[in-house]
Amino acid sequence: MALDAFLALPGAGIALQAIGSLAAVLLVFVIVRALGMGSDVRIADEAEARALAEEARCGFDPVDVALDRARIGALLRNAAGEVMLIRRHGARFAGRLLSSHVGARLDRGFITLSTDDPHFGSITLDLGDQAQIWAASLRRLGTRA
Template identity: 65%
Template sequence: MIAHALQFGGSLAAIVLLAWLARRLELGGDPRLRDPAEARRLASEALCGFEAQDVALDRAGIGALLRDSSGRVMLLRRHGARWVARLLDGHAGVRLDRTFMTVSTAEKTFGAITLDLGDQAQSWAGSLRRLG
């Protein structure tokens, strides 16, 4: 009986320890962009010197398009529980369907993402045609 209690207590302690460790390492979860300021901060962290002037957030917070003063456009998207960013070098991977814009890069491993940009989708699609 005591052996079973010790085994139960040890298992419970291990589960609590693993849960604490996962929380400490920020594993899992469902990160979302809350506001343009957060998107600007992440873009600046991804590329030193990138200061976004215009930001278009996905309505669900899963990604964003950002433009700096020199006209460079960055795609910011989730990758697991982290954020990744790439500069767009052309409009070949951009498709527009009403308020939804699907954006892919030349880098196949980065993948494509469909952003719901609402009323901003048309203007961003038009501006991306000037890239490359």
């Protein structure tokens, strides 16, 4: 009977809709948190960058690693001179080998890189003093398209 009396009140339907919407939003929030979505993903250290490179390309064993100051990306070079770019892609990281220096642009301590893969996009890494060293080493990759 109490529910019938409540539903007879003016605006009761709107109040029930608001409560239902709030409950749905809270449920989505709990699910997103449980799945770890929406978190601020960063590369913890060089060891994690090396593991990400190995995950992106089996057998890629970096000898040089440069981490972005914000830890959103990294450049890694193996003994064969191949350079891999690791960047944040949503809540995960993705890696691509750089085939040329055509997509590289240096601006003081920042280096902007793009790959042959249009879906990978470009990224600007803050490498500080290492930016010039890495930009110079990328010229060894040539201009393959």
